Amino acid sequence: TPVIGVLALQGDVREHLAALAGAGADARPVRRPAELDAVDGLVIPGGESTTMSKLADIFEMREPIDKRIAGGMPVYGSCAGMIMLAAEVLDGRPDQRGFAGIEMTVRRNAFGRQVDSFEAPVEITGVEGEPFHAVFIRAPWVERVGAGVEVLGRVTEDDSRSQPGVRRAGLESSSGPAAGRIVAVRQGHLLATSFHPELTGDLRLHRYFVDLVRAAA
């Protein structure tokens, strides 16, 4: 059983722990370097990337995580976790810093403010079945990827218009600013999504990550 940590400095740690356990991992919160040493893979949860960045320094986790990433440890970041895995962040705070992660540029809060969170179907390459019911909460999108980055998913069209009770922002039409935006990527052992599969009870992405951790072990 792969041992997978969830970076537990801030954010929706509990939901990721539950999803990982459901996907067959031995899931543990990780706050300290010694706890990081004990895991085969790491999830960086959704939350606030500026706060997470500060806490990574305070808890002296930045260097240990960078080292593990350089050593090939698989990492999955959702939403704020995606931001923490981006080489470049637009609309970030000047002092915020991510880990040595994916060759990509993300834009923070790209889809709108908290009140404007929305949901949309997103197909993920390598994950079979129905499109994900993707939940975006002040989510980033990916503006640019490097040559080594595989795009796994995009917002295709604004299907949310036909779903009752779904709030939309930045999705005025299928040709609006969100259409076509990259919301899931992978670079080797690093995986990131703008949305939160841990909030919808769909374990397919966590299973995908658990498989990735198994393969890397």
Ligand code: GLN
């Ligand atoms: N807007 C948050 C940030 O900038 C991310 C939101 C989320 O993780 N749901 O970190």
